[in-house]
Amino acid sequence: MSETAHVEEVSSEEPLGFVLSESTVIGIPIAFFSGEAEIATREEELVLIIDTHHNKAPLILGVLRYIRRLEPFLRRYQRVSVIDFPDAIDNVEKLPYTNGIVIPLAELKVNESGDEIVEINRNVTYVPFPGSKVYKIKQGSSLVNLLKRLLPDKAKPLVLGIHKYTPGLEIPLDPKYIPYHIGVFGATGMGKSRLVKVLIDEIVTKTDYAVIVFDHTGMDYTQFYPDSTLESLKVRLDPLTFSIWLVKKLRLSEYLVDYVDIAILEIFRDYHGSEWERVVKSINQTKDEEMMMALHSMLKDKITSTAGKLGAKDTTIYKLSILMDILVPPVELARVFVREYTAEQVLDMASQYKKLGKPLVIDLSLEDTLEAKRSVIASIIDAAWRRIMESRQKINLIVAVDEAQNYAWRAGRCEEGLTRIAREGRKWGFGLIIASQRLAGSVSTDIRANLNTVLFSKLSQTGDLNEIKQFADITGIEQSDLAQLVPREFYVAGLMNPLRKPIAIRVRKVE
Numbered sequence: 001m002s003e004t005a006h007v008e009e010v011s012s013e014e015p016l017g018f019v020l021s022e023s024t025v026i027g028i029p030i031a032f033f034s035g036e037a038e039i040a041t042r043e044e045e046l047v048l049i050i051d052t053h054h055n056k057a058p059l060i061l062g063v064l065r066y067i068r069r070l071e072p073f074l075r076r077y078q079r080v081s082v083i084d085f086p087d088a089i090d091n092v093e094k095l096p097y098t099n100g101i102v103i104p105l106a107e108l109k110v111n112e113s114g115d116e117i118v119e120i121n122r123n124v125t126y127v128p129f130p131g132s133k134v135y136k137i138k139q140g141s142s143l144v145n146l147l148k149r150l151l152p153d154k155a156k157p158l159v160l161g162i163h164k165y166t167p168g169l170e171i172p173l174d175p176k177y178i179p180y181h182i183g184v185f186g187a188t189g190m191g192k193s194r195l196v197k198v199l200i201d202e203i204v205t206k207t208d209y210a211v212i213v214f215d216h217t218g219m220d221y222t223q224f225y226p227d228s229t230l231e232s233l234k235v236r237l238d239p240l241t242f243s244i245w246l247v248k249k250l251r252l253s254e255y256l257v258d259y260v261d262i263a264i265l266e267i268f269r270d271y272h273g274s275e276w277e278r279v280v281k282s283i284n285q286t287k288d289e290e291m292m293m294a295l296h297s298m299l300k301d302k303i304t305s306t307a308g309k310l311g312a313k314d315t316t317i318y319k320l321s322i323l324m325d326i327l328v329p330p331v332e333l334a335r336v337f338v339r340e341y342t343a344e345q346v347l348d349m350a351s352q353y354k355k356l357g358k359p360l361v362i363d364l365s366l367e368d369t370l371e372a373k374r375s376v377i378a379s380i381i382d383a384a385w386r387r388i389m390e391s392r393q394k395i396n397l398i399v400a401v402d403e404a405q406n407y408a409w410r411a412g413r414c415e416e417g418l419t420r421i422a423r424e425g426r427k428w429g430f431g432l433i434i435a436s437q438r439l440a441g442s443v444s445t446d447i448r449a450n451l452n453t454v455l456f457s458k459l460s461q462t463g464d465l466n467e468i469k470q471f472a473d474i475t476g477i478e479q480s481d482l483a484q485l486v487p488r489e490f491y492v493a494g495l496m497n498p499l500r501k502p503i504a505i506r507v508r509k510v511e
Contacts, residue, residue, distance in 0.1 A: 004116050004117055004118050004146075005116070005117045005142035005143055005145075005146055006115060006116050006117075006142065007048075007050075007059070007110065007114070007115055007116065007117060008115065009139060009142045010048060010117070010137055010138070010139060010142050010143060011048045011050075011135035011136065011137060011138065012135045012136040012137075012138045014037070014135075015033065015037075015133040015134055015135050016032055016033060016037035016038075016041055016047070016134055016135065016136055017030045017031050017032040017033055017037060017038075017100075017133075017134045018030060018031060018033075018130075018131055018132060018133055018134060019049060019128050019129065019130050019131060019132040019133075019134065020099070020130055021130050023127050023128055023130070024127060025104060025124050025125060025126075025127060026103075026104075026475070027101045027102070027103060027104075027476070028049065028060070028062065028101065028102040028103075028104060028127075028128060029099060029100070029101055029102075030064075030099065030100050030101070030102055030134050031097065031098070031099055032097070032098040032099070032100065034096075034097065034098075038097075038098040041064065041067070041100075041136070042064075042067075042165065043064055043065050043066075043067050043100075043481065043484065044063060044064065044065070044164050044165060044481070044484070044503075044504045045063070045064050045136060045137070045165045045166070046061065046062070046063055046064075046105075046136070046137040046140075046163065046165070046166050046169070046503075047061075047062050047063070047064055047102055047134050047135060047136055047137060048060070048061060048062075048108075048134070048135045048136075048137055049062060049102065049128050049132050049133070049134050049135075050132060050133050050135065051126075051128040051129055051132040052131075052132060052133065053129040053131070053132070054129075055114065057126060057128070058107040058108055058109050058110070058121075058126050059107070059108040059109075059110060059117065060102070060104050060106075060107060060108070060124065060126065060128055061104070061105050061106045061107075061108055061120075061137075061143075062102035062103055062104045062105050063102070063103050063105060063476075063501075063503055064100050064101075064102055064103075065100065065101050065102075065103055065476045065481065066099075066100055066101040066476070067098065067099075067100040068098065068099050068100065069096060069097075069098055070096065070097050070098065070099060071094055071095060071096045071097070072095055073092070073094070073095070074094065101476070102134065103475055103476045103501060104124040105122065105124070105499045105501055105503070106120050106121060106122045106124065106499055107120070107121045107123070107124050107125070107126055108120055108146070109121070117146060119149075120146045120147070120149055120150060122150055122498065122499050122500055137166050137169070138166075139166075139167060139168055140162070140163060140166040140167060140168040140169020140170075141167075141168035141169070143169055144168070144169065144170050144172065147171070147172055147498050147499070148172050148498075150174075150498035150499070151172060151174045151176075151498055152174070152176055155174065155175055155176065156175060156206040156207070157172030157173055157174065157175065157206075158172070158173040158174075158175055158178075158199070158202040158203065158206060158207075158496070159171070159172060159173070159202065159508075160173065160195065160198050160199060160202065160455075160492075160505060160507050160508065161198070161488075161505045161506045161507040161508045162505065162506055162508075163503065163504065163505055163506075164489055164504040164505060164506050165504075171492065171497070171498075171503065171505050172498060173202075173453075173492070173496040173497065173498070174495065174496045174497075174498060175203075175206065175207050175496075177452060177453060177494075177495035177496045178203060178207065178209060178398060178431050178496070179209075179398070179425060179426045179428075179429050179430060179431035180426050180431070180450075180452035180453065180495055180496075181421075181422055181425070181426070181431055181432040181433075181434070181450055181451045181452055181453070182199070182431070182432070182433045182434070182451065182452075182453045182454075182455070182496070183433075183434045183435075183436075183443075183448070183451035183453070183454045183455070183456075184196055184199075184433065184434065184435040184436075184454075184455045184456075184490075185435075185436055185437070185438070185439060185454070185455070185456040185457070185459060185464065185468070186437070186456060186457035186458060186459065186490065187437060187457070187458045187459055187460045188437060188460070189487060190457040190458050190485070190487050190488075190489075190490075191457070191487045191488045191490075191507060192402075192435050192437075192457075193220035193221065193402060193435070194488065194507060194510045195455060195488075195490060195507045196213075196221075196400060196402065196433060196435050197220075197221065197224055197510055198507055198508060198510060199433065200213060200359045200398070200400060200433070201359075203359075203398060204353075204354055204357055204358060204359055205357045208396050209354070209396050209397065209398050209429070209431065210350040210351050210353070210354035210359075210360070210396065210397050210398070211350070211354070211359035211360070211397075211398045211399075211400060212346070212350050212359065212360050212361075212362060212380065212397065212398070212399050212400070213225075213359050213360070213361045213362065213400040213402070214362050214364055214373075214376075214377055214399070214400065214401050214402060214407075215229075215361055215362065215363050215364060215365070215402055216364055216365070216373070216402050216403035216406060217365055217402075217403065218363040218364065218365025218366070219365070220402055221359075221361045221402070222361055222363050224510075225358055225359060225361045227358070228353045228356070228358040228359065228360055228361060229360075229361040229362075229363055230341070230346070230349065230360060230361070230362055230363065231362075231363050231366060232362050232363060232364045232366065232367055232372075232373065232376045233335060233336075233339065233366050233367070234339055234340045234341050235339055235341055235342075235343065235346055235362070235376050235379070235380070236339040236340075236341065236342055236343070236379070237336070237339065237372060237375050237376070237379070238375055238378075238379055239264050239265050239267070239268040240261070240264075240265075241371060241372055241375035242264055242336065242337060243260055243261045243264040243265075244369070244371050245336055245368065245369060245371070245372060246260055246264070246328070247260050247261075248369065249327050249328050249332075250320070250323045250324070250327055250328065251323070251327065252323075256307075256316065256320070258310070259303060259306055259307040259310060259312060259320065260303055262306055262310070263299075263302045263303045263306040263307075266302075266306070267299075267302060275298070276298070279291055279294060279295050279298065280295070280337070280338050283295065283334055283338045284338060284340055289330070289331070292330040292331055292333070292334040292338075293330045295330065295333065295334060295337065295338070296324070296328065296330035296333050296334075299324070299333065299337075300320075300321055300324040300325070303320055303324065304317045304320050304321050307320055336368070336372075342383070343379040343380045343382065343383035344383050344386075344387070346360070346362075346380050346383070347380065347383055347384060347387065347397070350397065359400075362376065362377075362380075364376065364377075370406060373406070373407075374406075374407055374411050374412065374413070374414035375413070375414070377399075377401065377407055377414050377417065377418075378413040378414040378416075378417045380399075381399065381414075381417035381418070381420075381421065382417060384397055384399075384430060385417075385420070385430075388428045388430065393428075394428050394429030394430075395428055395429055395430050396429040397429065397430055397431070398431040398432070398433060399418075399421065399430075399431070399432055399433070400432075400433035400435070401418065401432070401433070401434055401435065402435050403435070403436065404434045404435055404436040404442065404443055405436050405437065405438060405441075405442035405443070408434060408436070408442070408443045408444055408447050409441060409442050409443060409444055415444055415447075418432065418434075418447055419444060419446045419447055422446060422447045422449075422450035422451070423446065423450060432447075432451075434447065434451065437459075437460045438459070438460050438461060438464055439459075439464045439467040439468065440461070440463060440464060440467050448467070448470075448471055449471050451471065451472070451494075452494050452495045452496075453492070453493070453494035453495055453496040453497070454468060454471075454472045454474075454492075454493050454494050455490045455491065455492050455493075456468060456482075456490060456491055456493075457482070457485050457487075457489060457490045457491070458482050458483070458485055459482060462479055465477070465478075465479060465482065468493075472493050472494055473493060473494075473500065473501065473502075474491065474493050474502045475501050475502065476501075476502075477491060477502055485504070488506055488507045488509070489504060489505070489506050489507070490504070490505060490507060491503065491504055491505075492505055
């Protein structure tokens, strides 16, 4: 396919309007011709501005926003006589007209004859003269290869869907900026999970990156990847997280917590080559209930003996023994304590599934506590950093966190791990995809500040749009623009967008 495009293939035959005075490289005011042009045109449509005053002037590719219906007599802040005579409104001669603003996206250079687009430049420096004609982009397939020229040579662009209004115009996203971190934000029902699903499919099939997806509910990703889903119950917990779980099960007061903490820490410290390791391996292999009961008895003895060594009263020791018998069933204990895979093995699984063109999905839904879910994520992130520090090489791994408000805000060690990826990960090919309904109070400032590509739709809170404006260029986007979006429609802004300024896409359908 040719890397050029004929102007007549791209633009409509008839202009929809013309440029007004006071144009800048940021915004170009236009007036619509009355009739079909102003009735049929919608915000977010792409347009082409052709400056007929100078033959060598570049064409301006832009997106239409701020459409306003106006009338010289019926002004918003001027009292008119028909207010007092309602029946007269139908007899008043009206002179309505429509204006809008075109946000420039790119300059398009044409050949000497002016009929073929040969170059594209996203840095718009030319300001069109008043009276220049404005045409709709009627077909986008001719522009796709021009947009690809804005990406690095030989890059395989990621394609999530097409422009909202332009048939055939796939928006090629730059894979170079995957490890610069991606944020996906939108209210419930707008299709965040489906967008992330399409995004990770593109990543694992077109790039060198493996992907680990943490599915908070176990409903959003596991159904798409049943063959590459791992229950988090098979991923080992760190000692303190297990201790927190056990303390909650035993309903202990803060004065008794140390007995459990110290007992668990000693078990993990001396684990390799111990009776604990032998029992755990046996349970993993046979699921024998007798071995589960033996594990329960060993843990009860360890906790009570530790309490005795630390000077606990006999009544306290006896209480701990009874609580273990009543509140911690052996089968449930085995489910939490006996887990097959280390975090390092999980990383190896992700690499193996990458070779098959699949992500590794960690189903977090069966964990009893949010703390356990956070611990699984934190442990895998820590293992990845250990691998990076040992090899001093890029890891080429993307971590996708769904329902991020549970993990990226006041989430202790888990939040610290995600923040470290956001701050330092790009150097090591360690990227982050954050998906959440909200920003403020859901994703920490340090993480938000390092999201260099943002995809957003209707938001749960009106203030979240202002939050996005603080770390992303979303020129020309207001709440009214978000209100026009339907499910599967998102704005894409940031470094992966070849045009840099936000444009609306319709994400391809996921069955």
